Amino acid sequence: MQTYSSIQFSRKLLCHLLCKRPPISELKKIHAQIIISSHASLTDSLIHCYLHTNNVNVARILFNNYHFPSPPTLVWNLVIRAYSKLQGSLESINLFYQMLTLDHPFSAVPDEYTFTSVITSCAHQKSIVHGEIIHGMVKKNGYLMNLYVANSLINMYAVFARVDDAHKVFNEMSELDVFSWTSLLCAYAKGGKMDIASQLFEEMPARNDVSWAVMISGSVGCGRYAKALAYFCKLGKSEPKVKLNEAIIVCALSACAHLGALDQGSWIHGNIDKNGILETSNVRTALIDMYAKCGRIDCANRVFDNISKPDVHNFTSMISGLSIHGLGRHAICMFNRMLVDKIKPNEVTVLGVLNGCSHSGLVKQGLSIFYNMESSWGIVPKIEHYGCFVDLLGRAGYLAKAFGVVKSMPIDPDIVVWRALLSACRVHRNTYLGERIINHIGQLDSQSRRGAEILLSNLYASLGKWDNVSLVRQVMGKQKHQSDIGxxxxxxxxxxxxxxxxxxxxxxxxxxxxxxxxxxxxxxxxxxxxxxxxxxxxxxxxxxxxxxxxxxxxxxxxxxxxxxxxxxxxxxxxxxxxxxxxxxxxxxxxxxxxxxxxxxxxxxxxxxxxxxxxxxxxx
DNA sequence: CATAGGCCCG
Known part of the structure; x- marks a missing residue:
């Protein structure tokens, strides 16, 4: 067997591999033939290679077995970066802290690249605590002056909807680019302050496709669907031309779905190819959703049938679509087909099919799905599932059973659950149960009660208890409660x-x-x-x-x-x-x-x- | 070696 004894040669080979991204088998074969222990930079290159080909675990073994006092900062950065791409993983933060505790004479110290990656990783965590600690370090060591580091901090605060913190970082920057502005827009959009985001959007010196995407998705996110479409139209007319991308298409389709804007939705569908946007799984999911919610379940079906291997999102969108059309049996069929195809349903899928059962009065089927969801597919029922389940029982007239479920559920019932129950009481004119529920709600904490008050008032109204209605309304008036406007x-x-x-x-x-x-x-x-x-x-x-x-x-x-x-x-x-x-x-x-x-x-x-x-x- | 956006939900 030939051995690559020349370091120079091995290096060249690895450089070549970096561009080629060979399959793992080939990489391992070459790896076995290289004498790496003799030279650090070869290990570095190999780690780089494995990371480039998404073999994080192999790279990590090499990293852990590093034969030298410490890998150089660059190698740390590569590994930390790789873990930050695995969204939600704590590993890059762990590595970062490890890096700080090194005390070899020639230790690696975090640089601006390290901070950028680790802050991005913090943005994907459930809690911002590490992010805040690391922000503190950045302040001390002066890397706040680095555009990438500061931008990643704005983004992190944006993800956690910490508008003020994001803006503070923004204000203290000496140099701004389109990333800084777009991340700030994102912060305001996530924080539900679209009016300020719009203002900033006008002010910013340059906009690109992502900036537009943030505005469109932000508008969709806070229910301003018509505004989202207005942005989409404005984008089409903007000069210089901004390239459309997948996110923009998906968001615009979502806005059409919410508005029932079939003409605009099908127009977008017809223009997908022309804009060089691929019909990816996400786009198809959005198309199915749009057609279904615009009343064209036939078109939704056609999009679905053209997918050779539908994934969980495609199925979920189709199932939910059938359900809102009252086609519960079709939804169940589709759900079964999905199981046959060995696609694992997620919590939204189950919600969709339960909803279908609910609207078609398929109580038995719904019961079976609800009671088996945890054992069959490992989905722990969330409050949403309980809401749907209570709705299923309530609509079908099993009010006492529905109330039993509410009383015994392991999570505190929320406003949606109460609404399902109370609206079932209204439909079936069950005064007795309605009042018992009202008593129950009366014992809830003030926050749940505020949401329940409008329901209460509606139920009293349908029972003709006008004194109680005005009483509730008075309380609500004081709290300036904003219910959804029709x-x-x-x-x-x-x-x-x-x-x-x-x-x-x-x-x-x-x-x-x-x-x-x-x-x-x-x-x-x-x-x-x-x-x-x-x-x-x-x-x-x-x-x-x-x-x-x-x-x-x-x-x-x-x-x-x-x-x-x-x-x-x-x-x-x-x-x-x-x-x-x-x-x-x-x-x-x-x-x-x-x-x-x-x-x-x-x-x-x-x-x-x-x-x-x-x-x-x-x- | 580094930074921004998205679908399906009662």
Whole structure:
């Protein structure tokens, strides 16, 4: 066997390998033939090689067996960097601390590269404590002046939504680049302060694709979907041209999904290839989600069918899509297919399929999935799963069992669980249980109670206990509690129009309201009568009728009827659950105007056709 | 040898 005795030759070979990234087998073969013990720099190169080919463990063995007092800083940096890429691993921080305790005469000391990597690693940890300690060291040793180090600190504080700390680092920097600005944007976006982020975005001297991505994803993150799409459109027109990337596409599709903006969503789909964006798994997941949430489960299916080996995200998106369309049995089939394909479901997948069971009344199947999720797939039920499970039982009318689950669950029930339970009490008109639940909620801490108060008031209202309603409302008024405002979106000719309950903002609002009055009159002719049991204010009947009349989905539908041609379908998306009154009104409107009306509410799709709804009044 | 962004969820 030939031995590479010449160090020079070995080095050259390793350099060559660094570029080539050979398979591990070849690397090990060469490794075996090299005499490394004689020269440190060869070990260094080998470590480098293994790290380059993602063989961290082999590199680590070489690193641990280093024959010299200490590896040079550069080698430490390589290894620390490799571990920081394994997001969530503590190892690079451990190594960093080890490095500080070295006391050989020629010890390695951390430099600006070390700090950059280790701070990045801190950003991926659950806790920021190490990050703060290391920030302290950086302050002392002067590396704060290094652009990379300071930028990684801004990013770290951004990840933890520590806006003030991020901005403080930013302010103290002598030199800023697009990374500094973008990381700062990210901090404000994560901290939910999109208005300030927008301001900074205008101020910053140069923007690139990531800066735009942060603005778009930030807007999506805080529910400003129309704003996200506005950024996306602005990006398309910006000069000089900014290259689109996968993250931007995924975020824009997500915004379309939330808004039900099918035209814009399919436009993006059609333009993916042209922009050199690959249809990666992430993009496909987003496409499936977008089509499903825009009411086109057929298109979602087509995207899914074109995937040769669907991964867990693709499956999850498809299953959730089928579920919100009320296709629970299909969702279960898809879930089973996934298991056959040996793809392990994650917690979101289980949530999706449970949701499907819930909307299709598949109680038995849902029970079996819920009770087996931990033993079969190792998924410990989280509060979300309990919420869904309680919803499943509650909707189907098993109220006592649902309450039993809530009382015995190992986690404290949250607002969602209570909402599921209380809304089941409302649907099934169970006053007795409703009051017991209210008593229960009364004993909760103030924070959970604040969220529960709106539910309480709604339940009291539906029970006709107006004294209690106003009592709760008074308390809420003092706390300035902001509940979700009813909001609906409709896309007409590629433009998304937004309506809020009792809207005054839309430029054609007067016309729309007149149209709505006329529509409701005609709906009345086929038997629709305003249902005001769920109006939560203590108003006169006439006022209550007005309150439901101006629910945002009715305004959006009126606008849709005004501005689309006869017989075409009308699609509306709403952020809350559809109320009973709107539900019956839409059935009547679909019949009188001979239109298909598709409404996606907070939890599922309703397709109104000829006086009936696809949910069979089960929602 | 180093830094920024993202999907599926009641």
């Amino acid at each position: 909001c609906s979106w409709i896309e007409v000719n590629g433009v998304v129009h937004e309506f809020r309950v009792a809207d005054q903002l839309h430029p054609q609002i007067i016309e729309i309201r007149n149209k709505l009055s006329e529509i409701l009159k005609r709906a009345g002719l086929v038997g629709y009568a305003a249902n005001i049991t769920h109006v939560s204010f203590d108003l006169s009947d006439e006022e209550k009728e007005q309150a439901v009349a101006w629910h945002s989905e009715k305004l959006a539908i009126a606008f849709g009827l005004m501005s689309t041609s006869p017989k075409t379908s009308i699609r509306v998306v709403k952020n809350l659950r559809t109320c009973e009154d709107c539900h019956s009104a839409l059935k009547a409107i679909a019949k009188v105007y001979d239109r298909e009306i598709i409404v996606r509410d907070r939890s599922r799709f309703h397709t109104f056709r000829d006086g009936k709804c696809s949910c069979n009044n089960y929602w």
